[in-house]
Amino acid sequence: MKAATIRPDSKNLYAWIAVLVAIIAGAAYAWTVQTIEGLGVTGLTNIMPWGLYVQFFSFLLGMGGGAIIVSAAMDAAGMQTFKSISRISIVVGVVAVALGSVFILGDLGRPERAIYFFISPNLESSMVWDMIFMILFLVLAVGYGWFSMRADLARKRSPLAFGVNDLSEKALRRDRTMSRILAAATVVAGGLVAYQASLTSWTLSEHELLEALSMRMLLAPLFLFSALASGVAALLLVVAILTRYTDVKTASGVRESMAKMLAVLVVLNLAVVIAETAIVDFRGRMLFSVIMEGPYATAFWSAIVIGVIVPLVMLAYPRTRRLGSAVTLASVLSLAGVFLIRFSLLLQGTLYPHITYPLGIPMQAAQTVWSTVGSYTPTLIEVIVSAGILAFGALLLTFAVRTLPLKPEEMA
Amino acid sequence: MAKRYGMVIDLKRCVGCQTCALVCKLENHQPLGLWWNRVLTIGGPEIDTPSGTYPDLQMSFLPIACQHCEDPPCVEVCPVGAAYKREDGLVLINWETCIGCRYCIVACPYGVRVYNWRSTKEQEIPDFQVGAPEVPARPLGVGEKCTFCVHRVDKGLQPACIPCPSRARFFGDLNDPNSEVSKLIKEKGGYQLKSELGTNPSVFYLPAKR
Numbered sequence: 001m002k003a004a005t006i007r008p009d010s011k012n013l014y015a016w017i018a019v020l021v022a023i024i025a026g027a028a029y030a031w032t033v034q035t036i037e038g039l040g041v042t043g044l045t046n047i048m049p050w051g052l053y054v055q056f057f058s059f060l061l062g063m064g065g066g067a068i069i070v071s072a073a074m075d076a077a078g079m080q081t082f083k084s085i086s087r088i089s090i091v092v093g094v095v096a097v098a099l100g101s102v103f104i105l106g107d108l109g110r111p112e113r114a115i116y117f118f119i120s121p122n123l124e125s126s127m128v129w130d131m132i133f134m135i136l137f138l139v140l141a142v143g144y145g146w147f148s149m150r151a152d153l154a155r156k157r158s159p160l161a162f163g164v165n166d167l168s169e170k171a172l173r174r175d176r177t178m179s180r181i182l183a184a185a186t187v188v189a190g191g192l193v194a195y196q197a198s199l200t201s202w203t204l205s206e207h208e209l210l211e212a213l214s215m216r217m218l219l220a221p222l223f224l225f226s227a228l229a230s231g232v233a234a235l236l237l238v239v240a241i242l243t244r245y246t247d248v249k250t251a252s253g254v255r256e257s258m259a260k261m262l263a264v265l266v267v268l269n270l271a272v273v274i275a276e277t278a279i280v281d282f283r284g285r286m287l288f289s290v291i292m293e294g295p296y297a298t299a300f301w302s303a304i305v306i307g308v309i310v311p312l313v314m315l316a317y318p319r320t321r322r323l324g325s326a327v328t329l330a331s332v333l334s335l336a337g338v339f340l341i342r343f344s345l346l347l348q349g350t351l352y353p354h355i356t357y358p359l360g361i362p363m364q365a366a367q368t369v370w371s372t373v374g375s376y377t378p379t380l381i382e383v384i385v386s387a388g389i390l391a392f393g394a395l396l397l398t399f400a401v402r403t404l405p406l407k408p409e410e411m412a
Numbered sequence: 413m414a415k416r417y418g419m420v421i422d423l424k425r426c427v428g429c430q431t432c433a434l435v436c437k438l439e440n441h442q443p444l445g446l447w448w449n450r451v452l453t454i455g456g457p458e459i460d461t462p463s464g465t466y467p468d469l470q471m472s473f474l475p476i477a478c479q480h481c482e483d484p485p486c487v488e489v490c491p492v493g494a495a496y497k498r499e500d501g502l503v504l505i506n507w508e509t510c511i512g513c514r515y516c517i518v519a520c521p522y523g524v525r526v527y528n529w530r531s532t533k534e535q536e537i538p539d540f541q542v543g544a545p546e547v548p549a550r551p552l553g554v555g556e557k558c559t560f561c562v563h564r565v566d567k568g569l570q571p572a573c574i575p576c577p578s579r580a581r582f583f584g585d586l587n588d589p590n591s592e593v594s595k596l597i598k599e600k601g602g603y604q605l606k607s608e609l610g611t612n613p614s615v616f617y618l619p620a621k622r
Contacts (some may be wrong), residue, residue: 036531037530037531038528038529038530038531038552038553039512039527039529039553040529040530040531044514044529045529046517046523046525046526046527046529047523049514049517049518049527050514050518104513107513107514108511108512108513108553109510109511109512109513109514109527109528109552109553109554110510110511110512110551110552110553110554111511113492113509113510113511113512114511116492116493116494116509116511117491117492117511119492120492120493120509121491121492121493122488122490122491122492122493124487124488124489125488125489125490125491125515126489127489127491127513127515128491131491200515349518350518353523354521354522354523354606355452355474355476355522355523355605357452357453357454357474358452358453358456358457358458358459358461359450359452359453359459360452361523361526362445362446362447362450362526363445364443364444364445364446364526364527364528364529364530365445365529369445
C-alpha cells in the first residue's frame, strides 16, 4: 500500500474532509449573500437568465445517468468483468444526479418555495419532468445499489442492511434477481434523466423548436452520446482516484475496456456534432451556424479540439491507452470537452433576443441598463457556490467509500 | 362566448414618446431598472435614430409588452403553475408561488418578462409605493411583466397605457366582432408579432405603412 492511502485512522482523510468542509462553508456563505441580495450578484441578466448553475444541473444529470447506464447495462446482462466497477458507478450516478438537484436549488430566486414543485406541479413543464425522472432515477438506482450490496452490508454488520441479514441461498438469489431487474430499470431511468435535463437546459427548445419540432429528435443523439461520454469519463476519473488513494481496487482490464468504450463514445459524439452542423445549416440561423460565428465559437471549437480530438487520439493509440495516467488525462479532457460544448450551446441559445430593436431589454444591472444582445460571465459568487456543491459531492463520495462495500475483500 | 381581452396598437399613429412606458412603470410601481412596457425604435442602431441616409430615412416605433398569448409558452414551461392564463385571456403571474427559476424568461419569444435581480431596498426609487395601491409589491427573485392592468380591467376600466397622446392604443374584447379592436384589426390589417410560432397573441399591431 502506498503511504498516501486513505485509511480509517489516516490524517490525510481528516485533512481531505477539512478541505471539503471549508469549501462547503465558503459556498454556504456565498449562497446566503446571493439569497439576501438577490441573483443580481450573479452574471445573469434578463437576456441570459440561465448560466453556470443550470449548466451544472444539466451536465451532472447527463453525467450521472451516463455513468450508471453503461455499467448497469453490463450488470443486467450478467457480464462479470464489470462487476468490480458496477457499485462505484451506482455511487457516482446517484451522487451526480442528487447534486444536480442541489444546483437547481442554488439557481432559484426563491429557494424556500421549491416545495411548490410538489404542491402544484405543472405537468406541461419540461422542468417538472426533470424532477419526476430524477426522483424515479434516484429511487431505482438506490434500490439497485441496495440489492446488489445488501448481502455484503449484512456481512459487515452495517446498519445500511436495514436488519435484513438473511444470507441464505434463497435470499442471495432474490437479491440477484432484484438487482438485475432494477439495473435494467435504472438504465431506462438514466437515459430519461440525461436526455430530459438536456432538453430543459436546451434554451432554444420552447420557441425556436416550435418552428422545427423535429429538432428535438435530432438533438437526442447529441445529448445521449455526450451524457454517456461524460459518464464513462467521470467513472474512469473516480476509479483512478480511488485506486491511487484508497483500498478500492477494480479488476484488471476494466479500465482499458472502459477507455475503449470512452473512445467509441467520443467518436460518436464528434460524429453527431458534425452531422448536426450539416443538417442545421440548411435551415438557416440555428444551432451550429450561430456557434460557428458567435462569441462562443472559440470556446466551442477549442472544446472540440481539446475535449474531443486530443482525448480521442490518446485513447485510440494502444500505447497511451494502456498507460493509466494518459487514460486519466483523456478522461479529464473529455469531461471538460463535454462541459464546454454543452455550456456554449446553452449560452448561445439566449445570447440574441428575438426582437432586437433598440433600446432592447432592461437588464437591472449596474453596468448596463439596456441591451440588445446578451453577455454573461459567471461571477465569483457563482463559482464559489458551484465549487461548494461539487465539494459536497466529493464528501458524499468519501463517505460512500468509507461505509459501502466497494473493496474487493468486502465483496463476496 | 367568453371574453378575450386584447389590445390594438396602431404603429402609424405611434410617435415614440414613451408615455405608455412611463405610465405603466408608475401605475404598476416597477422597480429601478425594470420595464414592463417599452417603445422600441425600428430604424437605426440607437433609440430615436432612423435607418438609411438623408434624405431617404426610415423610422417607426414598436411599443412592446406582454402579448397575452392564447397559447403562452411561459405558462407551458412554468414548473409550479405560477404563470397562468385566465378565462378572459389575461396571462398573469402568481407572485406568491413563483419560485424564480426564470424558465418563463427563457421561453418567452417576445423578451417581455423581467426578473427581480436585486433586493428591494436599493431598487425602489422612490422608496414608497406609487401608482395603483392594488398592485402588490413584488418580492426579490420573482419574474414580472405586463398584467394588462388586471386591477383596472377587473373594475371595468381600461389599462393605464390606453390614454395614449397620439391615440395609438385600443383595448377591448377580441371575441366580440363589433368591438373597436375587432373592427380595427379587420379593417386595417392588424397582425400579431411572430405569429408563425403559434402563440396567437392578444396584442395586434396595425401596420405603420398602409
